[in-house]
Amino acid sequence: MHDVAAHAAHHAPPTSFIRKYVFSLDHKVIGKQYYALALVAALVGMALSWFMRIHLAWTNAAIPGLQLLTKNGAPGGVMTPEYYLQLMTMHGTIMVFFVLTTAPFAAFGNFFLPIQVGAEDMPFPRFNMMSFWVTFTGFVVLMASFFTGDGPTLGGWTQYAPLNAVGPVGGPGQGLGVILWAASIALFCVGQLLGSLNFIPTTLDLRAKGMSLMRLPLSAWAWFITSCMGLTAFAVLMPACILVILDHVAGTSFFVASNLVMNDQLLPHSGGSTLLWQHLFWFFGHPEVYIAIVPGIGIVSHILITNMRKPMLSHRVLIYSMGALAVLSYMVYGHHMFVSGMNPFSSLAFSFPTLVITIPSTIVVLIWTFSLYGSKLRINSASLFALGFISMFVSGGVSGFFLAQPSIDIMLHATYFVVGHFHLVMGVAAMFGIFGGTYFWFPKMAGRMMDETLGKIHFWLSFVGAYCIFMPFHYLGMAGNVRRYSTFVDDFLQPLIPVHRFITVAALITGAAQLIFLYNLIHSRFWGKPAPDNPWEATSLEWSTPTPPPWDNFGGKLPVVYHDPYQYGVQSSVGDYVMQTSPEQVKKEHDEK
Amino acid sequence: MAKFFAVTIIVIAILSAIPILRHTWVAPEDISTHGALIDEQMTETMAEAGISFLAAQFILAIFIWKYSNRGPDAKIKSFPGGAKGLVIAALLVVGVEVMALGIFGVKAWANVYLTPPSADAMPIQVQAGQFAFYFRYPGPDGKFGPIHPELINEGSQNYYGLDPEHDPDSRDDIVTAEMAIPVNKEVHLLMHSKDVGHSFYVRELRVQQDFVPGLDVSLHFTATKVGKYEIVCTQLCGLGHYNMKAYLEVMSQQDFDDWIKKEAAMQ
Numbered sequence: 001m002h003d004v005a006a007h008a009a010h011h012a013p014p015t016s017f018i019r020k021y022v023f024s025l026d027h028k029v030i031g032k033q034y035y036a037l038a039l040v041a042a043l044v045g046m047a048l049s050w051f052m053r054i055h056l057a058w059t060n061a062a063i064p065g066l067q068l069l070t071k072n073g074a075p076g077g078v079m080t081p082e083y084y085l086q087l088m089t090m091h092g093t094i095m096v097f098f099v100l101t102t103a104p105f106a107a108f109g110n111f112f113l114p115i116q117v118g119a120e121d122m123p124f125p126r127f128n129m130m131s132f133w134v135t136f137t138g139f140v141v142l143m144a145s146f147f148t149g150d151g152p153t154l155g156g157w158t159q160y161a162p163l164n165a166v167g168p169v170g171g172p173g174q175g176l177g178v179i180l181w182a183a184s185i186a187l188f189c190v191g192q193l194l195g196s197l198n199f200i201p202t203t204l205d206l207r208a209k210g211m212s213l214m215r216l217p218l219s220a221w222a223w224f225i226t227s228c229m230g231l232t233a234f235a236v237l238m239p240a241c242i243l244v245i246l247d248h249v250a251g252t253s254f255f256v257a258s259n260l261v262m263n264d265q266l267l268p269h270s271g272g273s274t275l276l277w278q279h280l281f282w283f284f285g286h287p288e289v290y291i292a293i294v295p296g297i298g299i300v301s302h303i304l305i306t307n308m309r310k311p312m313l314s315h316r317v318l319i320y321s322m323g324a325l326a327v328l329s330y331m332v333y334g335h336h337m338f339v340s341g342m343n344p345f346s347s348l349a350f351s352f353p354t355l356v357i358t359i360p361s362t363i364v365v366l367i368w369t370f371s372l373y374g375s376k377l378r379i380n381s382a383s384l385f386a387l388g389f390i391s392m393f394v395s396g397g398v399s400g401f402f403l404a405q406p407s408i409d410i411m412l413h414a415t416y417f418v419v420g421h422f423h424l425v426m427g428v429a430a431m432f433g434i435f436g437g438t439y440f441w442f443p444k445m446a447g448r449m450m451d452e453t454l455g456k457i458h459f460w461l462s463f464v465g466a467y468c469i470f471m472p473f474h475y476l477g478m479a480g481n482v483r484r485y486s487t488f489v490d491d492f493l494q495p496l497i498p499v500h501r502f503i504t505v506a507a508l509i510t511g512a513a514q515l516i517f518l519y520n521l522i523h524s525r526f527w528g529k530p531a532p533d534n535p536w537e538a539t540s541l542e543w544s545t546p547t548p549p550p551w552d553n554f555g556g557k558l559p560v561v562y563h564d565p566y567q568y569g570v571q572s573s574v575g576d577y578v579m580q581t582s583p584e585q586v587k588k589e590h591d592e593k
Numbered sequence: 594m595a596k597f598f599a600v601t602i603i604v605i606a607i608l609s610a611i612p613i614l615r616h617t618w619v620a621p622e623d624i625s626t627h628g629a630l631i632d633e634q635m636t637e638t639m640a641e642a643g644i645s646f647l648a649a650q651f652i653l654a655i656f657i658w659k660y661s662n663r664g665p666d667a668k669i670k671s672f673p674g675g676a677k678g679l680v681i682a683a684l685l686v687v688g689v690e691v692m693a694l695g696i697f698g699v700k701a702w703a704n705v706y707l708t709p710p711s712a713d714a715m716p717i718q719v720q721a722g723q724f725a726f727y728f729r730y731p732g733p734d735g736k737f738g739p740i741h742p743e744l745i746n747e748g749s750q751n752y753y754g755l756d757p758e759h760d761p762d763s764r765d766d767i768v769t770a771e772m773a774i775p776v777n778k779e780v781h782l783l784m785h786s787k788d789v790g791h792s793f794y795v796r797e798l799r800v801q802q803d804f805v806p807g808l809d810v811s812l813h814f815t816a817t818k819v820g821k822y823e824i825v826c827t828q829l830c831g832l833g834h835y836n837m838k839a840y841l842e843v844m845s846q847q848d849f850d851d852w853i854k855k856e857a858a859m860q
Binding site for chain 1: 688691698748
């Protein structure tokens with residue numbers, strides 16, 4: 001099996017431009033393509049959040065040029081309530097799917113998983129190429145909804161039924177907009193399923209000689225665990241999206257109940273279930289949170305170890321904790337539905353696994369933090385973002401204590417508290433993982449170093465800025481500020497508007513700081529200092545390849561692995577570390593417990 | 594740089610905690626009989642989450658301060674307790690902490706959802722639709738007439754699709770755009786949606802419950818303070834979602850009796 005799969009991964013070097021850069025079979029090119037897609041998507045998503053934030057703080061403010069994007073959504077640049085919801089839906093969808101899933105998992109995973117396991121490529125390179133192009137098509141379809149009919153759907157990234165299935169009568173974007181949304185997400189699911197189908201056998205079957213599972217770096221473990229989650233989660237969301245499309249075009253009623261009335265007309269549907277959609281969506285949706293964050297956990301661990309110059313207190317405990325997060329993520333999804341009309345006993349049943357999931361999360365944080373003890377921590381852009389990740393993960397995580405409890409959820413459900421919670425833990429923390437990964441791996445991916453000074457400025461503005469934006473969200477939620485409102489007309493929300501203005505200013509500044517990153521990325525790509533093969537004095541296989549790695553990763557000679565992934569704090573001929581591929585036997589400098 | 598980072602983390606952690614400790618932004622005063630338990634649960638959770646948050650950020654900051662850029666001669670050390678100690682700590686401290694929260698929280702939840710309304714609770718129906726709530730009182734006969742969805746017509750103000758001509762029970766039903774209830778009287782709220790998902794949220798009452806199209810959902814509560822409170826929709830229901838609201842008036846029994854008489858006369 002090992003040889004068959006290894007053989008399948010072997011393919012000839014590409015010769016034509018199209019085969020090299022467009023329809024490439026090379027996992028590294030596909031990884032970069034995913035990264036580029038995530039970058040474009042993140043810029044679009046961020047621009048949308050700017051528009052939304054300006055509108056929330058100054059409702060009647062005209063945003064110059066916004067009217068050019070939409071036929072009726074922003075007359076004179078002033079956003080209508082429905083256009084606000086449309087932008088909000090697109091912001092959530094773009095960020096969750098096309099940024100937080102593609103960048104840490106598909107982009108870095110594609111580039112580095114095969115190299116870290118010691119393979120020439122993935123076992124199914126054509127599936128891999130298809131995975132990117134199907135995902136890309138999904139993005140194009142989603143973007144198309146901006147410019148067709150009455151714009152994109154306004155139903156939120158969760159697309160609750162039956163608003164997602166009643167058709168144009170539901171409001172602007174609820175006809176063609178929803179169909180394009182569902183088609184886009186179904187395509188995205190296909191893309192990620194194909195990706196997962198490649199990641200799993202790459203990890204299990206294509207490991208180099210000597211690379212036992214426990215010798216895999218934590219980042220490789222994270223991608224492997226994430227691909228197992230992806231395989232089951234996306235396989236549920238894809239059919240759910242197809243059922244939504246059928247409700248629109250084939251006269252079915254999967255999600256629309258009987259006897260519903262809109263515009264004084266009985267809807268031509270009967271027998272569907274509103275809660276069915278919620279169950280299907282959240283059975284995907286909660287694992288999705290971990291699909292976004294587990295690669296970050298792996299990447300951050302990998303970066304921290306390299307910069308601490310010592311291994312984590314326990315390699316195994318971190319792996320088991322990530323595995324526990326993955327398994328529990330399927331058992332907790334009902335906490336999104338405490339007040340949804342689900343049986344109240346079910347709410348209690350979903351509450352306890354949700355509380356239990358804090359245990360592996362806490363273990364991960366404790367291992368990270370206490371591994372810093374006695375280390376020789378190097379401060380650079382990558383390690384700053386990795387440390388920032390821990391801070392954000394904690395801040396976003398503790399609010400989970402509240403939302404895991406049905407009784408408290410009565411007050412906090414659908415408020416800005418929830419928005420603050422998930423933005424910190426799966427938005428900002430995951431983004432910090434992406435940034436950390438970029439500063440860390442860019443030299444290997446592009447062959448050039450990024451500018452450290454710009455990287456640090458980017459970090460400081462992002463770290464302080466993200467707290468200024470998302471901490472106040474929690475306060476707003478505690479005061480009962482409802483989310484998904486385009487304007488705060490309710491009397492009790494008026495006193496909270498100054499807080500919204502503070503958040504908007506912080507969001508504009510923090511968003512602008514991301515342009516520094518963009519500049520650094522592009523400038524360094526072409527004019528950065530040439531990178532050595534192993535700039536961080538790291539141990540894992542990606543640093544044993546030439547920079548940038550050749551098309552077959554190891555120049556035709558598969559590596560042999562002699563060591564655990566993180567042999568730091570040792571005395572070797574090269575310094576305080578020994579690479580996995582080095583046969584040198586070394587003496588440990590510290591007492592390992 | 595590292596020391597400055599450590600200080601920044603500590604400053605952010607303290608600044609984040611100040612509005613919580615000073616109660617700068619908090620939920621309005623509770624006016625329900627069940628809300629005290631929810632508030633208590635919230636306070637306890639805040640204490641545990643707050644301590645965890647501050648402890649984690651402080652330890653992170655201290656270690657960054659102490660172990661950054663130590664130079665080539667510094668010795669690498671391992672945390673004396675090792676991973677085993679941390680895992681046991683996580684299981685014991687956090688595990689027990691969150692489980693205790695969960696178990697104590699059951700009571701607050703059960704008060705709202707697992708105990709039936711008392712037999713003499715006052716039934717009120719609420720129908721949600723894009724983008725308004727309508728309330729129905731059963732009238733002197735104590736019975737709600739049947740709903741005929743095909744008869745729903747906002748133009749002729751038949752919001753519930755009632756057919757008083759053929760359904761005697763509907764004849765004395767009172768449909769209103771605002772909700773009034775007597776103080777200290779348990780209300781049994783019977784909820785349904787006529788179109789898409791909506792939600793019923795009154796902060797002061799400590800209630801939030803979704804309307805599920807196709808399902809009858811119910812809720813019961815007792816308001817303890819006279820006053821006027823906002824009912825808002827919290828489930829994204831379409832373009833007018835932000836403006837979907839109604840008022841809840843909690844009145845003395847006498848005022849309520851007068852109000853219902855006046856509303857009945859207007860039907």
